[in-house]
Amino acid sequence: MIQVDHALSIIAENISKMPVKKIKVGKSLGFILAEAIYSPIDMPPFRQSAMDGYAFVHSELSTFSVVSSSQAGDYSNLKLGLNEAIRIFTGAYVPDDANTVVMQEHTTATKDSIHIDKLPVPFSNVRNKGEQIEKGKLVLDKNTIITPAAIGFFACLGISEIKVYSKPKIAILVTGNELVKVGKKLPKGKIYESNSVMLEAALKEVGIKKTTIFRVKDNLKATSKMVESCLAHFDVILISGGISVGDYDFVKEALLQNGVEELFYKINQKPGKPLFFGKKEEKLVFALPGNPASSLTCFYVYALPALKKRLGFTDIHLPKMNRKITTNFQNNTGKTLFLKGFYDDDCVTVLESQSSAMLNTFAVANCFIYVPHTVVDIQENHEVQIIPFN
Amino acid sequence: MIQVDHALSIIAENISKMPVKKIKVGKSLGFILAEAIYSPIDMPPFRQSAMDGYAFVHSELSTFSVVSSSQAGDYSNLKLGLNEAIRIFTGAYVPDDANTVVMQEHTTATKDSIHIDKLPVPFSNVRNKGEQIEKGKLVLDKNTIITPAAIGFFACLGISEIKVYSKPKIAILVTGNELVKVGKKLPKGKIYESNSVMLEAALKEVGIKKTTIFRVKDNLKATSKMVESCLAHFDVILISGGISVGDYDFVKEALLQNGVEELFYKINQKPGKPLFFGKKEEKLVFALPGNPASSLTCFYVYALPALKKRLGFTDIHLPKMNRKITTNFQNNTGKTLFLKGFYDDDCVTVLESQSSAMLNTFAVANCFIYVPHTVVDIQENHEVQIIPFN
Numbered sequence: 001m002i003q004v005d006h007a008l009s010i011i012a013e014n015i016s017k018m019p020v021k022k023i024k025v026g027k028s029l030g031f032i033l034a035e036a037i038y039s040p041i042d043m044p045p046f047r048q049s050a051m052d053g054y055a056f057v058h059s060e061l062s063t064f065s066v067v068s069s070s071q072a073g074d075y076s077n078l079k080l081g082l083n084e085a086i087r088i089f090t091g092a093y094v095p096d097d098a099n100t101v102v103m104q105e106h107t108t109a110t111k112d113s114i115h116i117d118k119l120p121v122p123f124s125n126v127r128n129k130g131e132q133i134e135k136g137k138l139v140l141d142k143n144t145i146i147t148p149a150a151i152g153f154f155a156c157l158g159i160s161e162i163k164v165y166s167k168p169k170i171a172i173l174v175t176g177n178e179l180v181k182v183g184k185k186l187p188k189g190k191i192y193e194s195n196s197v198m199l200e201a202a203l204k205e206v207g208i209k210k211t212t213i214f215r216v217k218d219n220l221k222a223t224s225k226m227v228e229s230c231l232a233h234f235d236v237i238l239i240s241g242g243i244s245v246g247d248y249d250f251v252k253e254a255l256l257q258n259g260v261e262e263l264f265y266k267i268n269q270k271p272g273k274p275l276f277f278g279k280k281e282e283k284l285v286f287a288l289p290g291n292p293a294s295s296l297t298c299f300y301v302y303a304l305p306a307l308k309k310r311l312g313f314t315d316i317h318l319p320k321m322n323r324k325i326t327t328n329f330q331n332n333t334g335k336t337l338f339l340k341g342f343y344d345d346d347c348v349t350v351l352e353s354q355s356s357a358m359l360n361t362f363a364v365a366n367c368f369i370y371v372p373h374t375v376v377d378i379q380e381n382h383e384v385q386i387i388p389f390n
Numbered sequence: 391m392i393q394v395d396h397a398l399s400i401i402a403e404n405i406s407k408m409p410v411k412k413i414k415v416g417k418s419l420g421f422i423l424a425e426a427i428y429s430p431i432d433m434p435p436f437r438q439s440a441m442d443g444y445a446f447v448h449s450e451l452s453t454f455s456v457v458s459s460s461q462a463g464d465y466s467n468l469k470l471g472l473n474e475a476i477r478i479f480t481g482a483y484v485p486d487d488a489n490t491v492v493m494q495e496h497t498t499a500t501k502d503s504i505h506i507d508k509l510p511v512p513f514s515n516v517r518n519k520g521e522q523i524e525k526g527k528l529v530l531d532k533n534t535i536i537t538p539a540a541i542g543f544f545a546c547l548g549i550s551e552i553k554v555y556s557k558p559k560i561a562i563l564v565t566g567n568e569l570v571k572v573g574k575k576l577p578k579g580k581i582y583e584s585n586s587v588m589l590e591a592a593l594k595e596v597g598i599k600k601t602t603i604f605r606v607k608d609n610l611k612a613t614s615k616m617v618e619s620c621l622a623h624f625d626v627i628l629i630s631g632g633i634s635v636g637d638y639d640f641v642k643e644a645l646l647q648n649g650v651e652e653l654f655y656k657i658n659q660k661p662g663k664p665l666f667f668g669k670k671e672e673k674l675v676f677a678l679p680g681n682p683a684s685s686l687t688c689f690y691v692y693a694l695p696a697l698k699k700r701l702g703f704t705d706i707h708l709p710k711m712n713r714k715i716t717t718n719f720q721n722n723t724g725k726t727l728f729l730k731g732f733y734d735d736d737c738v739t740v741l742e743s744q745s746s747a748m749l750n751t752f753a754v755a756n757c758f759i760y761v762p763h764t765v766v767d768i769q770e771n772h773e774v775q776i777i778p779f780n
Contacts, residue, residue, distance in 0.1 A: 025572070029591040045576060052636040071608070071638050073568030075579030089636045091568050091680070093579040132748045140753060147779070148595065149752035152588030152682050156581065156749060160572045178463030178481050182415070182550045186435060189465030189483040191546065198542030201419040205538065218461070246442040246479045248461050290481070292542050358522045359546060362539035363530060389537070390780075 031164035032312030042130035101125035165312035168235035175242035241290025340365035421554035422702030432520035491515035555702035558625035565632035631680025
């Protein structure tokens with residue numbers, strides 16, 4: 001049995017990134033960039049007007065003949081005399097001769113000419129070629145998370161494909177003779193199986209949309225065969241249940257039979273003590289406890305950072321914040337606790353009903369309250385660490 | 391022109407929720423529950439062992455014949471004599487006669503009998519029927535956000551379908567003669583169109599996966615026709631560009647021609663002043679500025695809360711936090727600023743290059759710094775409000 005921090009450091013040290021693949025920029029939201037991207041163009045690609053107004057050559061003059069007009073998207077590189085201006089709109093090409101744009105609000109226009117009422121300083125309202133980024137300069141570095149703004153930035157530079165770390169193929173393997181699929185009648189002694197859809201949803205939150213769910217009865221041969229098949233076809237296997245020390249818990253033995261190396265088994269925590277983490281080559285296996293609340297706790301605390309590491313995230317740490325706790329709390333277990341809590345801007349409340357079998361509290365919680373195994377007494381109004389969901 | 395707060399309150403007051411629809415629980419992640427859900431069963435559905443051990447009738451006795459065995463999923467309701475026990479595993483049915491389970495670690499087993507070394511108190515290690523939730527009791531209330539834990543909770547109660555607020559159908563309408571699709575050659579005077587994929591990605595972040603993108607040239611007739619068609623087929627229209635007062639900005643006129651009621655136009659802010667918000671019946675229209683950074687700012691600050699309201703979220707406010715600013719900052723604009731910033735646990739830094747045309751800063755920022763129009767001088771190390779992305 002190991003401590004929480006030790007388990008988390010084992011995860012951080014033993015996981016490699018997924019292979020790199022090329023994808024369309026429009027499909028890249030949430031991926032991690034696997035290459036540094038350099039700009040293929042100057043942006044703006046030409047000197048652009050930043051205003052609706054008039055482009056001219058800055059001098060002492062304040063009255064100009066308006067000799068032409070340039071709308072965004074137009075290109076005509078007029079020669080402009082000192083006393084000539086062109087009508088120009090935001091985003092339009094500024095003729096090479098012109099060096100300044102005056103905004104229309106600062107002019108008085110007559111039929112074919114304008115008078116500038118408020119002369120701007122030279123070079124005003126002209127965005128220079130390459131002002132946002134020059135051709136060949138770094139756009140975004142390797143390991144950047146791709147956000148909507150990053151997608152927009154790539155697109156405005158004409159970049160249509162990028163290399164990212166691919167997403168792992170994930171199998172969810174559910175064990176337990178007592179489990180019945182939702183939608184069927186519930187015979188006596190059985191319960192509905194809920195961990196598969198729950199874990200599938202939790203994976204969607206980290207951008208892994210496709211998971212394959214398998215079910216297996218509690219016997220060693222079937223479990224071992226299923227593990228063998230999952231190892232052959234998936235990058236990460238999440239197993240639910242069968243990992244305690246009961247006479248019908250065959251998961252650990254099945255994993256070892258298939259050459260999965262144990263990296264840790266059992267953590268000094270509540271809930272979720274009987275958690276197994278192992279790997280075979282680059283393939284990862286988490287055997288999560290079968291109790292729904294334990295299973296989801298172990299997923300968030302251990303499997304999620306592991307998946308983020310595979311996905312290429314640089315920062316895989318649990319996001320911790322401090323809040324004042326609203327009640328006294330005693331931890332007499334000697335274990336690290338992950339309590340379901342509800343926090344707001346100021347404080348955090350320990351929710352009732354912390355049983356590992358029960359999801360009712362989890363469904364209304366918005367954080368874990370993290371109580372290290374070394375802490376016994378927590379006083380009301382003292383700060384505690386919380387791990388917010390999202 | 392109105393202030394930021396006024397614009398946000400107009401949004402909060404003028405938007406209705408989407409119609410209700412029934413969906414599968416497994417597909418409901420991120421939706422908002424449109425009905426209160428009551429439990430169709432007791433959970434657990436029967437008295438369940440919380441341990442691997444032995445079930446027996448609590449008395450003075452400490453030695454028992456082991457007469458049978460019950461694995462999770464089994465059902466056999468044995469009559470137990472006072473001196474009889476059954477071998478039982480976590481999650482298994484506890485016979486009606488038995489009232490207590492002793493964990494196996496506290497017993498010494500011989501061939502057909504056990505001795506209890508450490509007698510638990512009566513009723514120990516037995517989860518009562520309905521202990522998690524009783525049949526007919528509230529599972530989750532209307533307007534709850536559906537999380538992985540909520541999905542697990544529904545599933546474990548055998549609930550397969552729920553009513554949620556449906557997602558709006560969204561059209562993105564891009565205007566601008568200067569725009570060229572990514573992948574094509576860039577003629578002089580033109581730039582690549584990036585707002586459509588950027589907004590599409592931003593919509594995905596709020597769980598709206600399907601959007602339809604349209605493009606229209608800068609003329610009134612074409613714009614008006616496109617608006618008419620979008621109003622007929624979509625719930626929300628996001629328009630990019632064409633909303634300033636230039637001679638080639640036709641969006642506002644096209645909207646008014648089609649009976650869209652103006653709820654506000656122009657906000658005293660930077661970037662993103664020329665923002666239009668209107669509606670026709672329940673259909674919403676945001677005409678966003680064409681400059682990419684302005685467009686995305688207006689999306690996050692105004693369109694996202696509006697979409698959350700439509701999706702059924704109760705809390706649509708911008709998520710604000712306080713951080714110490716790392717530099718002095720002057721706001722001489724008289725406008726509310728949304729500066730691109732980067733924050734950590736302690737403080738926030740104003741990033742360089744805040745131009746409304748440029749996405750480079752946005753792509754590395756993780757928050758807006760919110761500077762109200764009334765604030766002129768901000769001192770280094772003083773707290774400012776930030777709006778984190780995500």
